[in-house]
Amino acid sequence: xxxxxxxxxxxxxxxxxFYILLYAQPERSTEEGTYSIFFMDQKVGYExxxxxxxxxxxxxxxxxxMTKPVRMEIERLYIRLNKSFIPTRFEFKGSISGVSxxxxxxxxxxxxxxxxxxxxxxxxxxxxxxxxxxxxxxxVFSPYMVITKKFSCSMQAPLELSAYxxxxxxxxxxxxxxxxxxxxLIMTLGPTQVELVTDETGILKAVNIPxxxxxxxxxx
Numbered sequence: 001x002x003x004x005x006x007x008x009x010x011x012x013x014x015x016x017x018f019y020i021l022l023y024a025q026p027e028r029s030t031e032e033g034t035y036s037i038f039f040m041d042q043k044v045g046y047e048x049x050x051x052x053x054x055x056x057x058x059x060x061x062x063x064x065x066m067t068k069p070v071r072m073e074i075e076r077l078y079i080r081l082n083k084s085f086i087p088t089r090f091e092f093k094g095s096i097s098g099v100s101x102x103x104x105x106x107x108x109x110x111x112x113x114x115x116x117x118x119x120x121x122x123x124x125x126x127x128x129x130x131x132x133x134x135x136x137x138x139x140v141f142s143p144y145m146v147i148t149k150k151f152s153c154s155m156q157a158p159l160e161l162s163a164y165x166x167x168x169x170x171x172x173x174x175x176x177x178x179x180x181x182x183x184x185l186i187m188t189l190g191p192t193q194v195e196l197v198t199d200e201t202g203i204l205k206a207v208n209i210p211x212x213x214x215x216x217x218x219x220x
Contacts, residue, residue, distance in 0.1 A: 029053045031203070035141060037066050038215040044068040047216075049142040051149075057082040058149070062142045069212070070139050072096050079135055079143060085150045087135045090166055103137075103167055114167045129170045133162040141207050141216045147175065148198035153183040163189060 030052050037045040045066030052059040062077040073095045080089035090105040102117040110131040116123045136143055158176035165171060171189060178184035178195070187194040195208040207216040 033203075034219045035064075035207075035216050036219055037141065038217070039068045040213045041215075042068075045072075047074065047140070047142050049145070051145065057088075058085070058146075060143065060146065062140065064142075066139070069214075070097060072139060074140065077137065077140060077142070079146070081146065084132070085146055086132050087146075090135055090137075092137060105166060107135075112164065112166070116167055125167070127164075127167070127170070129164045130162040133164040133170055135166050136163045137166050138168075142204075144194070144196055144207055145202070145204035147187070148185065148196055148204045149202040151175070151185060152198050152202040153177075153200050155185060 030050060032050050033048075035047045035049070036043055037047065045064060045068075047062055047064035050059075050061045052061075058081045060077075060079040060081070062074055064074045066072045075093045076091065077094070078089070078091040079087055081087050087107050090103065090107065092101065092103040094101060099119055103114065105112050105114045107113075107129075110128055112127045112129055114125050114127065116125075134143070134146055155175070155177045158174055160172060161175055162170055162172050173187055173189040175185055175187050178186050181197075183198050183200065185196040185198065187196060192209065192211055195206075195210075196204065197206040197208070198204055203218070205218050208214070
């Protein structure tokens with residue numbers, strides 16, 4: 001009888017451990033894709049991205065290149081966000097117009113502490129920004145997906161928001177749903193209007209910037 005009880009207890013423990021391993025682990029998911037960049041209807045580059053969700057928030061990683069209208073190489077771009085889509089860390093390594101650049105930023109409480117390295121020269125600064133400002137490094141397009149991940153097709157009325165064109169400046173913008181096209185958000189940043197095409201899950205399908213003759217489409 002004692003041996004049967006020990007055996008039963010051992011089996012129950014194994015099933016309990018299996019349950020904990022299978023169901024009690026933090027939820028993790030990864031989405032990957034590629035964007036093609038078109039300038040004046042000519043393909044001029046691409047961006048590959050990885051979007052990861054974990055127990056702490058989200059991580060966006062990007063690499064790619066573009067030849068027009070600006071020559072750019074993205075060796076690595078990294079944005080870490082909390083569960084409210086507020087950025088906490090930014091890293092960039094690459095080149096713009098042939099000039100190598102590295103940027104690293106820590107963001108907390110409306111402060112961005114930046115370290116910028118350009119052609120071997122280092123500069124540090126601290127910038128005050130809105131706590132919930134979106135990071136939009138120029139001219140990279142994948143980070144627009146943070147906006148579509150947050151709002152997807154659920155937006156009902158225009159919102160006044162803020163973008164930190166890291167590391168140069170912060171600028172206000174308006175975001176509103178397109179009344180004629182479902183799951184399309186219209187972003188007005190100064191004189192520039194940007195169309196963000198999404199789906200119900202927040203996947204960024206396309207970015208259109210007519211005034212700059214730019215069109216970015218998701219390949220897969």
